[in-house]
Every structure is written in structure tokens, then in C-alpha cells.
Amino acid sequence: MAYSESILSRAEARLKQAQQAHRDRQDRQRRAIYQALPRTEEIDRQLRTTAPKILAASLRQGLGREETLAKLRRENLALQDEEAALLHEAGYPPDALDETPFCPLCNDRGWKGPKMCSCLKSLCQQEQIAELSSLLDLGDQSFNTFRLDYYDRQVWPEFRRSPRESMEMVLSCCRSYAEFFDTYPHKNLFLCGAPGLGKTFLSACIARVVSEKGYSVVYDTASNVFARFEARKFIRFGEDARQAGADTRRYLTCDLLILDDLGSEFTSPFTQAALYEVINTRLVENKHTVISSNLSLDAIRQRYSAQVASRLEGMYQTLVFFGQDIRMLKKQQR
Numbered sequence: 001m002a003y004s005e006s007i008l009s010r011a012e013a014r015l016k017q018a019q020q021a022h023r024d025r026q027d028r029q030r031r032a033i034y035q036a037l038p039r040t041e042e043i044d045r046q047l048r049t050t051a052p053k054i055l056a057a058s059l060r061q062g063l064g065r066e067e068t069l070a071k072l073r074r075e076n077l078a079l080q081d082e083e084a085a086l087l088h089e090a091g092y093p094p095d096a097l098d099e100t101p102f103c104p105l106c107n108d109r110g111w112k113g114p115k116m117c118s119c120l121k122s123l124c125q126q127e128q129i130a131e132l133s134s135l136l137d138l139g140d141q142s143f144n145t146f147r148l149d150y151y152d153r154q155v156w157p158e159f160r161r162s163p164r165e166s167m168e169m170v171l172s173c174c175r176s177y178a179e180f181f182d183t184y185p186h187k188n189l190f191l192c193g194a195p196g197l198g199k200t201f202l203s204a205c206i207a208r209v210v211s212e213k214g215y216s217v218v219y220d221t222a223s224n225v226f227a228r229f230e231a232r233k234f235i236r237f238g239e240d241a242r243q244a245g246a247d248t249r250r251y252l253t254c255d256l257l258i259l260d261d262l263g264s265e266f267t268s269p270f271t272q273a274a275l276y277e278v279i280n281t282r283l284v285e286n287k288h289t290v291i292s293s294n295l296s297l298d299a300i301r302q303r304y305s306a307q308v309a310s311r312l313e314g315m316y317q318t319l320v321f322f323g324q325d326i327r328m329l330k331k332q333q334r
Contacts (some may be wrong), residue, residue: 001123003216004250007131011123015110018119022102037090040097043083050076106294120192121214129211132204132219143175150330151323163323167198170319174202178209181288186317188283191292193321196328197198199292203258206290217254222275225251225264252281255288262293263303272304279311291316325326 003011033039050072084094085249101108106117116124148171151163159166170191177184189206191199203219211217228251231244251257259278265271282289293300297318312318 003128004218005246007124007127011120011126013275014112014123015120015129017110019102024148026099031324033087033090033092033096037086040083040086042202043079044097047076047079047083048081053203065105075224077090124216125211125214128217129208131209132207133218141201142208143171143178143205146171146201146205147326148199150326156322159320159322166320166322172320173317173319174206175209176292178206181210181213181215185287187288187314189290189311190297190316190318191289192296192318192319193294194325195294197321197323198326200260200323201261203290203292207223207256207258210256217256217258218250218254219258219260221264222262225259226271226274226277227267229277230323233270251278253285253287256290257287258290260292263295263299267303273302276308278294279308283311283315289316 026295051086073074083097087094087096102117103110103117106112106119110117112205148167148187149169150166153162153164155162174189177186177189191202207217207219228244228247231240232248237239257278279289279291291312295303297309300312
């Protein structure tokens with residue numbers, strides 16, 4: 001999962017807080033038990049001295065070694081049995097005085113070898129959704145709240161179907177893409193059409209569902225993405241250069257990149273090259289990408305390049321948005 005440095009840092013900080021809170025709860029419980037059952041504190045003190053004795057005896061050579069070890073083990077087990085009986089009688093579980101990790105799966109490391117543990121991964125998901133919410137206002141944006149009634153049922157001759165019929169298909173495709181992220185037939189979507197028809201709304205819905213499934217999702221506008229590639233190329237030193245490098249790596253390696261509003265940026269040979277790098281690299285790496293634009297594929301070919309248009313045509317599922325501007329309809333209804 002290619003989470004950003006900021007998301008990972010916040011998640012790790014929250015995990016440390018949770019681990020400390022877990023240790024504090026254990027300490028409070030231990031003190032309460034010691035106060036209620038003073039004999040348990042004495043037993044724990046004796047157990048702490050027994051363990052080094054067993055280790056020392058096991059390293060000793062000569063006669064009596066095995067007998068000494070057997071005696072120490074019997075004493076240790078007897079103390080453990082006595083403590084368990086005291087705890088049981090007082091209504092505590094047998095491990096009430098044990099020091100246990102917050103996450104037994106990774107022993108509070110956050111990682112199991114090279115793989116992120118579920119304890120850290122769930123916090124990364126939460127931080128990612130919070131970050132996406134600040135960009136996309138995910139509060140009420142979901143597939144279930146998408147309003148099809150804004151789309152006309154009258155057939156548009158140039159499309160040979162109505163906006164309503166088309167958007168029912170588009171909504172179904174976007175929902176399936178998000179819900180069956182690993183198995184949907186197309187890894188990439190190209191959402192195109194006039195402004196105000198729901199492209200950004202459905203992009204936000206996709207981002208939300210895929211994030212909740214635990215995948216790393218990056219949403220950004222085309223102008224911001226190309227600006228970071230420009231910074232990577234022309235800023236050579238310092239924190240800005242390091243951050244630009246980190247941002248562009250994240251655009252290229254995240255599980256899902258949502259590139260919004262392609263075509264709104266100032267187009268130059270540099271942005272054309274940056275767009276090709278994003279699209280081609282992610283195709284080669286078998287990564288998922290959603291691109292939204294007010295431009296058609298023909299306009300993409302004229303504005304960027306035949307290579308970009310060819311990849312969108314051949315490797316992306318194109319979903320065409322048409323109808324009346326929803327923003328204007330909402331404004332008229334106020």
C-alpha cells in the first residue's frame with residue numbers, strides 16, 4: 001500500500017498513543033488488583049526472582065543440576081497456580097496481571113516482516129478517508145445518495161439514448177468498479193462530459209469505497225499533479241525537492257489514482273509529457289486509474305497526443321456523461 005508519508009506518520013502516531021493507553025490501562029488494573037489482593041503482588045515479586053534462578057541453574061554444570069531445576073520449576077508453577085486461584089476467586093480472568101501487547105499479531109511493531117499489520121493499516125485507512133474528505137467533502141457523497149432524478153428521460157438523438165438511461169449505466173459501472181475493485185473487468189475508467197454532470201461526485205464515491213477496502217487512494221486535480229511533476233524536475237535541493245519527489249512517487253505507485261479535471265490546466269509540452277508518464281507508468285505497473293475530464297477522446301488527441309488518446313481508448317473504459325448541468329438545476333430549485 002503506497003500511503004503518503006503524512007498519512008503513515010499520523011497513523012503511526014495514533015498507534016503509539018493507542019499502545020500507551022493500553023499499557024496505562026494494564027497498569028491501573030494491576031495496581032487495583034494488588035490493592036485488593038496484596039498476596040498477588042508478593043507472588044509476582046517472587047516469580048520475577050524465580051526466572052533468573054532457573055536460568056542460572058540451567059547453565060550450571062555438575063551434580064544436582066537437574067534436581068535444582070525441577071525444584072525451581074515446581075515452585076514457579078505452584079506460585080502461578082496460587083495466583084490464578086486468587087484471581088479466579090475474586091472474579092478476574094487468569095491473565096489479568098499479564099503484560100500483553102496492544103496488538104498480538106505484530107507484538108506492537110505495526111509490521112509483520114515487510115507487510116503492514118492490520119492494526120496500523122486500519123489507522124492508515126482512517127487517516128486516508130479523513131484526508132480525502134477534506135478534499136472531496138465525503139460527508140454525504142455515496143452511491144446511495146446519487147440522484148438519478150436530475151437526468152432527463154428524453155432521448156438525445158446524438159447519443160441515441162436519454163441522459164437518465166446513460167447515467168443508470170454509468171452509476172452501475174462506477175459502483176461495480178469500486179465494490180469489485182480487484183476483479184472488475186477494467187482497471188481504468190475515463191469519465192468524460194460537460195461540467196456539472198456528476199463526474200467529481202462519482203469519483204468521490206469510488207474513492208470512499210476503495211479506501212474503506214484498505215487500498216491506498218490518491219485524489220488530486222490534474223493541475224496540482226502536473227505542478228508536482230514540474231517541481232520534481234526543476235527544484236533540485238531542499239525539503240521542497242524531497243516532497244515533490246515523494247508526491248510524484250505516490251501518484252505513480254498508489255493502488256488507485258483519481259486524476260480530476262484533466263484539461264483545466266495550462267497545457268504545455270511539459271504537461272503532455274507528465275500526463276504520458278502518469279498514464280503509461282501506471283499501465284505498466286498494473287495500477288488502477290480514474291481520469292475525469294470535460295474533454296472528449298478526440299479533444300484529448302488534439303490537446304495532448306495520439307499516444308495518450310490511444311492508451312485511454314484501448315486501456316480505459318470510457319463513461320460518457322451528458323444532460324443538463326446539475327449545478328444549474330439545483331440552483332433553479334432553490
